[in-house]
Amino acid sequence: MGTILEVKNLTKKYGGLTAVNDFSFEIKRGEFIGLIGPNGAGKTTVFNLISGFEKPNSGSIRFDGMNITGLRPYKIVNKGIARTFQLVRSFKFLTLLQNVSVACQSKRGREASKSAGIDAHASSILAAVGLVDKARIPPVVLPHGDLRKLQIGKALGTNPELLLLDEPFSGLTHEEQQTLTDLILKLHDDGLTIFMTGHVLRELMNLVPRVIAMHQGKFIVDGPPKEVANNKIVLEAYLGGGEAFA
Ligand SMILES: Nc1ncnc2c1ncn2[C@@H]1O[C@H](COP(=O)(O)OP(=O)(O)OP(=O)(O)O)[C@@H](O)[C@H]1O
Ligand SMILES: [Mg+2]
Incomplete structure:
Protein backbone atom coordinates (compact mmCIF):
# COMPACT_ATOMS: atom_id res chain seq x y z
CA MET A 1 0.00 0.00 0.00
CA ILE A 81 -9.26 15.03 3.16
CA ALA A 82 -12.26 15.54 5.47
CA ARG A 83 -12.26 16.15 9.20
CA THR A 84 -14.65 16.28 12.10
CA PHE A 85 -14.29 18.65 15.05
CA GLN A 86 -13.80 17.87 18.70
CA LEU A 87 -16.80 20.10 19.48
CA VAL A 88 -19.75 19.21 17.25
CA ARG A 89 -20.84 21.88 14.76
CA SER A 90 -23.84 21.80 12.45
CA PHE A 91 -26.14 24.17 10.62
CA LYS A 92 -28.75 24.45 13.35
CA PHE A 93 -31.64 25.59 11.21
CA LEU A 94 -31.16 23.09 8.39
CA THR A 95 -32.42 19.52 8.46
CA LEU A 96 -29.95 16.64 8.70
CA LEU A 97 -30.45 15.98 4.99
CA GLN A 98 -29.68 19.61 4.18
CA ASN A 99 -26.63 19.54 6.46
CA VAL A 100 -25.18 16.59 4.55
CA SER A 101 -26.33 18.04 1.19
CA VAL A 102 -24.20 21.14 1.80
CA ALA A 103 -21.15 18.88 2.03
CA CYS A 104 -22.26 17.04 -1.12
CA GLN A 105 -22.06 20.38 -2.97
CA SER A 106 -18.26 20.32 -2.63
CA LYS A 107 -16.23 19.43 -5.72
CA ARG A 108 -15.71 15.78 -4.85
CA GLY A 109 -19.18 15.58 -3.30
CA ARG A 110 -20.77 16.69 -6.58
CA GLU A 111 -18.76 14.11 -8.49
CA ALA A 112 -19.89 11.37 -6.11
CA SER A 113 -23.52 12.58 -6.30
CA LYS A 114 -23.57 12.77 -10.09
CA SER A 115 -25.58 9.66 -10.89
CA ALA A 116 -28.00 9.69 -7.94
CA GLY A 117 -28.40 13.46 -7.49
CA ILE A 118 -27.43 15.45 -4.40
CA ASP A 119 -30.52 14.67 -2.28
CA ALA A 120 -30.48 10.94 -2.95
CA HIS A 121 -26.74 10.79 -2.36
CA ALA A 122 -27.04 12.75 0.90
CA SER A 123 -29.86 10.44 1.92
CA SER A 124 -27.70 7.35 1.25
CA ILE A 125 -24.99 8.87 3.46
CA LEU A 126 -27.54 9.45 6.24
CA ALA A 127 -28.54 5.80 5.87
CA ALA A 128 -24.88 4.74 6.10
CA VAL A 129 -24.40 6.66 9.37
CA GLY A 130 -27.73 5.44 10.79
CA LEU A 131 -29.67 8.72 10.63
CA VAL A 132 -31.93 8.31 7.63
CA ASP A 133 -35.07 8.16 9.84
CA LYS A 134 -34.20 11.64 11.08
CA ALA A 135 -33.41 13.19 7.68
CA ARG A 136 -36.12 15.84 7.94
CA ILE A 137 -35.43 17.16 11.40
CA PRO A 138 -32.87 19.77 12.48
CA PRO A 139 -29.84 18.71 14.52
CA VAL A 140 -30.79 20.76 17.60
CA VAL A 141 -33.13 18.06 18.86
CA LEU A 142 -30.66 15.19 18.50
CA PRO A 143 -28.88 13.32 21.28
CA HIS A 144 -25.11 13.74 21.33
CA GLY A 145 -24.43 10.32 19.78
CA ASP A 146 -26.49 11.27 16.72
CA LEU A 147 -24.70 14.62 16.47
CA ARG A 148 -21.38 12.78 16.30
CA LYS A 149 -22.78 10.55 13.54
CA LEU A 150 -23.95 13.65 11.68
CA GLN A 151 -20.42 15.10 11.81
CA ILE A 152 -19.18 11.95 10.12
CA GLY A 153 -22.04 12.13 7.59
CA LYS A 154 -21.07 15.68 6.69
CA ALA A 155 -17.44 14.64 6.28
CA LEU A 156 -18.50 11.74 4.04
CA GLY A 157 -20.53 14.17 1.94
CA THR A 158 -17.24 15.57 0.62
CA ASN A 159 -16.29 12.05 -0.52
CA PRO A 160 -12.92 11.87 1.25
N1 LIG B 1 -5.27 29.03 18.60
C1 LIG B 1 -4.45 28.84 19.63
N2 LIG B 1 -3.84 29.87 20.25
C2 LIG B 1 -2.99 29.67 21.27
N3 LIG B 1 -2.68 28.45 21.76
C3 LIG B 1 -3.26 27.39 21.21
C4 LIG B 1 -4.18 27.51 20.11
N4 LIG B 1 -4.61 26.27 19.75
C5 LIG B 1 -3.98 25.43 20.59
N5 LIG B 1 -3.20 26.09 21.46
C6 LIG B 1 -2.35 25.45 22.49
O1 LIG B 1 -1.58 24.48 21.87
C7 LIG B 1 -1.44 23.32 22.71
C8 LIG B 1 -1.97 22.12 21.96
O2 LIG B 1 -3.39 22.22 21.89
P1 LIG B 1 -4.29 21.15 21.15
O3 LIG B 1 -5.67 21.67 21.19
O4 LIG B 1 -3.70 20.85 19.82
O5 LIG B 1 -4.12 19.89 22.10
P2 LIG B 1 -4.93 18.51 22.11
O6 LIG B 1 -3.91 17.43 22.17
O7 LIG B 1 -5.89 18.49 20.99
O8 LIG B 1 -5.68 18.58 23.52
P3 LIG B 1 -7.11 17.98 23.99
O9 LIG B 1 -6.86 16.56 24.38
O10 LIG B 1 -7.46 18.82 25.16
O11 LIG B 1 -8.06 18.13 22.84
C9 LIG B 1 -2.20 23.65 23.99
O12 LIG B 1 -1.27 24.14 24.92
C10 LIG B 1 -3.16 24.74 23.56
O13 LIG B 1 -3.49 25.59 24.63
MG1 LIG C 1 -7.90 18.28 20.90
Whole structure:
Protein backbone atom coordinates (compact mmCIF):
# COMPACT_ATOMS: atom_id res chain seq x y z
CA MET A 1 0.00 0.00 0.00
CA GLY A 2 1.33 3.43 -0.92
CA THR A 3 1.71 6.40 1.34
CA ILE A 4 -1.39 8.60 1.51
CA LEU A 5 -0.12 11.19 3.99
CA GLU A 6 3.42 12.27 4.70
CA VAL A 7 4.03 14.80 7.46
CA LYS A 8 7.61 16.04 7.82
CA ASN A 9 9.12 18.18 10.56
CA LEU A 10 5.85 19.98 11.20
CA THR A 11 6.07 22.87 13.67
CA LYS A 12 3.35 25.23 14.89
CA LYS A 13 3.99 27.96 17.43
CA TYR A 14 1.53 30.16 19.28
CA GLY A 15 3.65 32.94 20.70
CA GLY A 16 6.11 31.29 23.05
CA LEU A 17 4.27 27.95 23.01
CA THR A 18 5.26 25.29 20.50
CA ALA A 19 2.01 23.34 20.06
CA VAL A 20 3.50 20.99 17.46
CA ASN A 21 7.24 20.52 17.51
CA ASP A 22 9.19 19.02 14.60
CA PHE A 23 6.55 16.31 14.17
CA SER A 24 6.89 13.66 11.44
CA PHE A 25 4.93 10.55 10.47
CA GLU A 26 3.47 8.71 7.48
CA ILE A 27 0.14 7.02 6.91
CA LYS A 28 -0.38 4.32 4.29
CA ARG A 29 -3.50 4.18 2.16
CA GLY A 30 -6.21 2.12 3.87
CA GLU A 31 -4.73 2.39 7.36
CA PHE A 32 -6.72 2.93 10.55
CA ILE A 33 -4.54 4.82 12.95
CA GLY A 34 -4.87 6.65 16.23
CA LEU A 35 -3.19 9.79 17.55
CA ILE A 36 -3.03 9.92 21.33
CA GLY A 37 -1.65 12.29 23.90
CA PRO A 38 -2.86 13.96 27.10
CA ASN A 39 -4.84 17.21 27.09
CA GLY A 40 -2.92 19.93 25.29
CA ALA A 41 -0.50 17.47 23.62
CA GLY A 42 -1.10 19.03 20.20
CA LYS A 43 -3.45 16.49 18.58
CA THR A 44 -6.08 18.97 17.40
CA THR A 45 -3.35 21.30 16.17
CA VAL A 46 -1.94 18.46 14.03
CA PHE A 47 -5.42 18.00 12.54
CA ASN A 48 -5.82 21.76 12.06
CA LEU A 49 -2.54 21.85 10.16
CA ILE A 50 -3.40 18.87 7.95
CA SER A 51 -6.87 20.23 7.16
CA GLY A 52 -5.64 23.79 6.50
CA PHE A 53 -7.34 25.51 9.45
CA GLU A 54 -3.91 26.57 10.65
CA LYS A 55 -0.68 27.17 8.75
CA PRO A 56 2.56 25.64 10.06
CA ASN A 57 5.62 27.74 10.89
CA SER A 58 7.71 25.09 9.18
CA GLY A 59 7.56 21.56 7.85
CA SER A 60 5.57 19.96 5.07
CA ILE A 61 2.40 17.93 4.51
CA ARG A 62 2.01 15.79 1.39
CA PHE A 63 -1.24 14.05 0.51
CA ASP A 64 -1.34 11.53 -2.32
CA GLY A 65 2.07 12.85 -3.39
CA MET A 66 0.85 16.48 -3.58
CA ASN A 67 2.27 19.21 -1.40
CA ILE A 68 -0.76 20.57 0.50
CA THR A 69 1.15 22.55 3.13
CA GLY A 70 -0.65 25.78 3.98
CA LEU A 71 -3.50 25.32 1.46
CA ARG A 72 -6.89 26.73 2.46
CA PRO A 73 -9.36 24.24 4.01
CA TYR A 74 -11.69 24.03 0.99
CA LYS A 75 -8.76 23.21 -1.30
CA ILE A 76 -7.71 20.42 1.03
CA VAL A 77 -11.29 19.08 1.10
CA ASN A 78 -11.19 19.12 -2.71
CA LYS A 79 -8.04 16.98 -2.63
CA GLY A 80 -9.83 14.36 -0.54
CA ILE A 81 -9.26 15.03 3.16
CA ALA A 82 -12.26 15.54 5.47
CA ARG A 83 -12.26 16.15 9.20
CA THR A 84 -14.65 16.28 12.10
CA PHE A 85 -14.29 18.65 15.05
CA GLN A 86 -13.80 17.87 18.70
CA LEU A 87 -16.80 20.10 19.48
CA VAL A 88 -19.75 19.21 17.25
CA ARG A 89 -20.84 21.88 14.76
CA SER A 90 -23.84 21.80 12.45
CA PHE A 91 -26.14 24.17 10.62
CA LYS A 92 -28.75 24.45 13.35
CA PHE A 93 -31.64 25.59 11.21
CA LEU A 94 -31.16 23.09 8.39
CA THR A 95 -32.42 19.52 8.46
CA LEU A 96 -29.95 16.64 8.70
CA LEU A 97 -30.45 15.98 4.99
CA GLN A 98 -29.68 19.61 4.18
CA ASN A 99 -26.63 19.54 6.46
CA VAL A 100 -25.18 16.59 4.55
CA SER A 101 -26.33 18.04 1.19
CA VAL A 102 -24.20 21.14 1.80
CA ALA A 103 -21.15 18.88 2.03
CA CYS A 104 -22.26 17.04 -1.12
CA GLN A 105 -22.06 20.38 -2.97
CA SER A 106 -18.26 20.32 -2.63
CA LYS A 107 -16.23 19.43 -5.72
CA ARG A 108 -15.71 15.78 -4.85
CA GLY A 109 -19.18 15.58 -3.30
CA ARG A 110 -20.77 16.69 -6.58
CA GLU A 111 -18.76 14.11 -8.49
CA ALA A 112 -19.89 11.37 -6.11
CA SER A 113 -23.52 12.58 -6.30
CA LYS A 114 -23.57 12.77 -10.09
CA SER A 115 -25.58 9.66 -10.89
CA ALA A 116 -28.00 9.69 -7.94
CA GLY A 117 -28.40 13.46 -7.49
CA ILE A 118 -27.43 15.45 -4.40
CA ASP A 119 -30.52 14.67 -2.28
CA ALA A 120 -30.48 10.94 -2.95
CA HIS A 121 -26.74 10.79 -2.36
CA ALA A 122 -27.04 12.75 0.90
CA SER A 123 -29.86 10.44 1.92
CA SER A 124 -27.70 7.35 1.25
CA ILE A 125 -24.99 8.87 3.46
CA LEU A 126 -27.54 9.45 6.24
CA ALA A 127 -28.54 5.80 5.87
CA ALA A 128 -24.88 4.74 6.10
CA VAL A 129 -24.40 6.66 9.37
CA GLY A 130 -27.73 5.44 10.79
CA LEU A 131 -29.67 8.72 10.63
CA VAL A 132 -31.93 8.31 7.63
CA ASP A 133 -35.07 8.16 9.84
CA LYS A 134 -34.20 11.64 11.08
CA ALA A 135 -33.41 13.19 7.68
CA ARG A 136 -36.12 15.84 7.94
CA ILE A 137 -35.43 17.16 11.40
CA PRO A 138 -32.87 19.77 12.48
CA PRO A 139 -29.84 18.71 14.52
CA VAL A 140 -30.79 20.76 17.60
CA VAL A 141 -33.13 18.06 18.86
CA LEU A 142 -30.66 15.19 18.50
CA PRO A 143 -28.88 13.32 21.28
CA HIS A 144 -25.11 13.74 21.33
CA GLY A 145 -24.43 10.32 19.78
CA ASP A 146 -26.49 11.27 16.72
CA LEU A 147 -24.70 14.62 16.47
CA ARG A 148 -21.38 12.78 16.30
CA LYS A 149 -22.78 10.55 13.54
CA LEU A 150 -23.95 13.65 11.68
CA GLN A 151 -20.42 15.10 11.81
CA ILE A 152 -19.18 11.95 10.12
CA GLY A 153 -22.04 12.13 7.59
CA LYS A 154 -21.07 15.68 6.69
CA ALA A 155 -17.44 14.64 6.28
CA LEU A 156 -18.50 11.74 4.04
CA GLY A 157 -20.53 14.17 1.94
CA THR A 158 -17.24 15.57 0.62
CA ASN A 159 -16.29 12.05 -0.52
CA PRO A 160 -12.92 11.87 1.25
CA GLU A 161 -10.08 9.38 0.88
CA LEU A 162 -8.68 10.32 4.27
CA LEU A 163 -10.96 10.99 7.23
CA LEU A 164 -9.66 12.80 10.32
CA LEU A 165 -11.82 12.24 13.40
CA ASP A 166 -11.03 14.53 16.33
CA GLU A 167 -12.13 12.87 19.59
CA PRO A 168 -15.21 11.24 18.06
CA PHE A 169 -16.09 9.49 21.34
CA SER A 170 -15.96 12.57 23.50
CA GLY A 171 -19.09 13.05 25.60
CA LEU A 172 -20.77 9.81 24.46
CA THR A 173 -22.43 7.17 26.61
CA HIS A 174 -20.98 3.67 26.50
CA GLU A 175 -23.77 2.54 24.20
CA GLU A 176 -23.31 5.49 21.86
CA GLN A 177 -19.58 4.75 21.76
CA GLN A 178 -20.33 1.17 20.69
CA THR A 179 -22.60 2.30 17.86
CA LEU A 180 -20.05 4.83 16.68
CA THR A 181 -17.27 2.25 16.86
CA ASP A 182 -19.25 -0.07 14.58
CA LEU A 183 -19.81 2.79 12.14
CA ILE A 184 -16.13 3.77 12.06
CA LEU A 185 -15.04 0.14 11.60
CA LYS A 186 -17.50 -0.24 8.72
CA LEU A 187 -16.14 2.88 7.01
CA HIS A 188 -12.63 1.53 7.35
CA ASP A 189 -13.69 -1.88 6.00
CA ASP A 190 -15.17 -0.07 3.02
CA GLY A 191 -11.73 1.33 2.22
CA LEU A 192 -11.52 4.71 3.90
CA THR A 193 -8.21 5.68 5.50
CA ILE A 194 -8.99 6.88 9.03
CA PHE A 195 -6.84 8.88 11.42
CA MET A 196 -8.43 9.61 14.79
CA THR A 197 -7.49 11.26 18.04
CA GLY A 198 -8.39 10.28 21.55
CA HIS A 199 -6.87 11.15 24.86
CA VAL A 200 -7.92 7.95 26.53
CA LEU A 201 -5.82 5.16 25.08
CA ARG A 202 -8.31 2.53 26.28
CA GLU A 203 -10.90 3.84 23.82
CA LEU A 204 -8.53 3.31 20.93
CA MET A 205 -6.75 0.22 22.20
CA ASN A 206 -9.09 -2.38 20.76
CA LEU A 207 -9.92 -0.39 17.71
CA VAL A 208 -6.80 0.63 15.82
CA PRO A 209 -3.82 -1.55 14.95
CA ARG A 210 -1.42 1.40 15.05
CA VAL A 211 -1.09 4.38 17.37
CA ILE A 212 1.11 7.47 17.33
CA ALA A 213 1.66 9.08 20.73
CA MET A 214 2.59 12.72 21.22
CA HIS A 215 3.29 14.85 24.27
CA GLN A 216 3.93 18.59 24.52
CA GLY A 217 3.91 18.85 20.73
CA LYS A 218 6.53 16.18 20.24
CA PHE A 219 6.46 12.75 18.66
CA ILE A 220 6.94 10.04 21.30
CA VAL A 221 6.31 6.62 19.75
CA ASP A 222 4.53 4.91 16.85
CA GLY A 223 3.44 1.27 16.94
CA PRO A 224 0.82 -1.28 18.01
CA PRO A 225 -1.33 -0.01 20.94
CA LYS A 226 0.15 -2.46 23.47
CA GLU A 227 3.67 -1.35 22.68
CA VAL A 228 2.69 2.32 22.84
CA ALA A 229 0.89 1.82 26.16
CA ASN A 230 4.04 0.39 27.68
CA ASN A 231 6.29 3.18 26.47
CA LYS A 232 7.97 4.89 29.41
CA ILE A 233 7.39 8.44 28.20
CA VAL A 234 3.75 7.68 27.39
CA LEU A 235 3.22 6.23 30.86
CA GLU A 236 4.81 9.25 32.50
CA ALA A 237 2.90 11.70 30.33
CA TYR A 238 -0.41 10.17 31.28
CA LEU A 239 0.27 9.32 34.88
CA GLY A 240 2.01 12.65 35.37
CA GLY A 241 -1.15 14.35 34.12
CA GLY A 242 -3.23 12.26 36.50
CA GLU A 243 -4.94 10.33 33.72
CA ALA A 244 -4.71 6.57 34.04
CA PHE A 245 -5.51 4.93 30.75
CA ALA A 246 -4.49 1.31 30.72
N1 LIG B 1 -5.27 29.03 18.60
C1 LIG B 1 -4.45 28.84 19.63
N2 LIG B 1 -3.84 29.87 20.25
C2 LIG B 1 -2.99 29.67 21.27
N3 LIG B 1 -2.68 28.45 21.76
C3 LIG B 1 -3.26 27.39 21.21
C4 LIG B 1 -4.18 27.51 20.11
N4 LIG B 1 -4.61 26.27 19.75
C5 LIG B 1 -3.98 25.43 20.59
N5 LIG B 1 -3.20 26.09 21.46
C6 LIG B 1 -2.35 25.45 22.49
O1 LIG B 1 -1.58 24.48 21.87
C7 LIG B 1 -1.44 23.32 22.71
C8 LIG B 1 -1.97 22.12 21.96
O2 LIG B 1 -3.39 22.22 21.89
P1 LIG B 1 -4.29 21.15 21.15
O3 LIG B 1 -5.67 21.67 21.19
O4 LIG B 1 -3.70 20.85 19.82
O5 LIG B 1 -4.12 19.89 22.10
P2 LIG B 1 -4.93 18.51 22.11
O6 LIG B 1 -3.91 17.43 22.17
O7 LIG B 1 -5.89 18.49 20.99
O8 LIG B 1 -5.68 18.58 23.52
P3 LIG B 1 -7.11 17.98 23.99
O9 LIG B 1 -6.86 16.56 24.38
O10 LIG B 1 -7.46 18.82 25.16
O11 LIG B 1 -8.06 18.13 22.84
C9 LIG B 1 -2.20 23.65 23.99
O12 LIG B 1 -1.27 24.14 24.92
C10 LIG B 1 -3.16 24.74 23.56
O13 LIG B 1 -3.49 25.59 24.63
MG1 LIG C 1 -7.90 18.28 20.90
